[in-house]
Amino acid sequence: MAKCEVCGKIHQTGFQVSHSHHGTKRVWKPNLHKVKVLIKGRVKRINICTRCLRSGKIQKV
Secondary structure, eight states, X not given: OOOOTTTOOOOEEEEEEXXXXXXXXXXXXXXXXXXXXXXXXXXXXXXXXXXXXHHTOSOBO
């Protein structure tokens, strides 16, 4: 399962509701990017959501 390795954000499930109020299951996926980051002096490639990337929770290489 793809998730953000900083905040742990994963997919959310719910219903797509049509005009006739008929519900079918669907999934909302987080906007993940594979980024090289500096962790404890080492370069690692991790999956990170754009919210964590934009807020500066990690240091990009």
